[in-house]
Structure formats: structure tokens, C-alpha cells
Amino acid sequence: METTAFVGIGSNLGDREANLRSAIELLTAEDGIEVVAVSEVRETEPVGPVEQGPFLNGVVQVETTLPPGDLLERLLSVESRLGRVRAERWGPRTIDLDLLLYGSERVDEPGLTVPHPRLHERRFALEPLLDLDPTLEIPELGPISTLLAELE
Numbered sequence: 273m274e275t276t277a278f279v280g281i282g283s284n285l286g287d288r289e290a291n292l293r294s295a296i297e298l299l300t301a302e303d304g305i306e307v308v309a310v311s312e313v314r315e316t317e318p319v320g321p322v323e324q325g326p327f328l329n330g331v332v333q334v335e336t337t338l339p340p341g342d343l344l345e346r347l348l349s350v351e352s353r354l355g356r357v358r359a360e361r362w363g364p365r366t367i368d369l370d371l372l373l374y375g376s377e378r379v380d381e382p383g384l385t386v387p388h389p390r391l392h393e394r395r396f397a398l399e400p401l402l403d404l405d406p407t408l409e410i411p412e413l414g415p416i417s418t419l420l421a422e423l424e
Contacts, residue, residue, distance in 0.1 A: 274335045275377075276308075277343060278404070280370035280388070280397045284318065284327040291354060291367050292328060298350045299332065299369075305346060309333040311400030319394070324364040331372065331400035340374045344384050347371060372397055376411050387411060392419045
């Protein structure tokens, strides 16, 4: 059975556009993952205490036969193949892939929380999600359009 999942994608080191393209190509090549749509990409200011350059951010919509934990493993593998080094929390990165939503499921296990725990606070993820599916709702939090309006 296939599940629709949404993956946040971002980069603020090196050739940011090329990093995003490479990540999408690697995801497309993975068994059990079909990339069905990619949002518009936006330049956004970094979040967190670390001084760094702006990000390019977007969201990728996928259909997957993988359970959430396996999908996350594939995302981490793609990050690693593209040179992601997890040296500093909220630090600069060549690529960042976050599992934002996995169908309407809620997952809470070590190393994986879905929906992404700070999704409702992040315009840089909510706006691209709205691009892809204007009717999308975050389980237990409501419509993305409403969550975005609350950030105003």
C-alpha cells in the first residue's frame, strides 16, 4: 500500500540549487519512493542561534511503500551521500531532508516524530506544503492555511 508523504528539503552551503536537485534525483532513484511533486523553492532566513547564510527551502511530495522509519533511513542516507555532516544543531548544511508528514499518521518513536514537531511554527515548510496541496491538514493541528494565518 502506498502512502503520501511530504519531505522538507533545504540547503545553505555550496551550490544550493544543485544540492536540492541532487537530493531529488537520489530520492527518485530509491526503491519504494516515487517523487510526485516538488514545491516552488524559496530563499529563507535561517532559524536558530547559529550565524549562517540563507537557505533555499521547499517540499517534495512522495508516494512510498516504505514505513516511516525506513523512509527516514533513506532520507538520512541521501543526506550522507550529499556530504551532510551533523556537527552543530541548527548549523549550516549542504542538504537537509525532514520527514514532515506521513499520510495522516502520527509517529512518536526514538529519532522520529511525525508530523514534524515544529512544522506548525515554520513558514518555510508550511508555504511549500500549501503550494502542493491547499487542502492539506496536519493531524490534530488542522488546515495548513489556518496554521499559516496564525503565524501572521
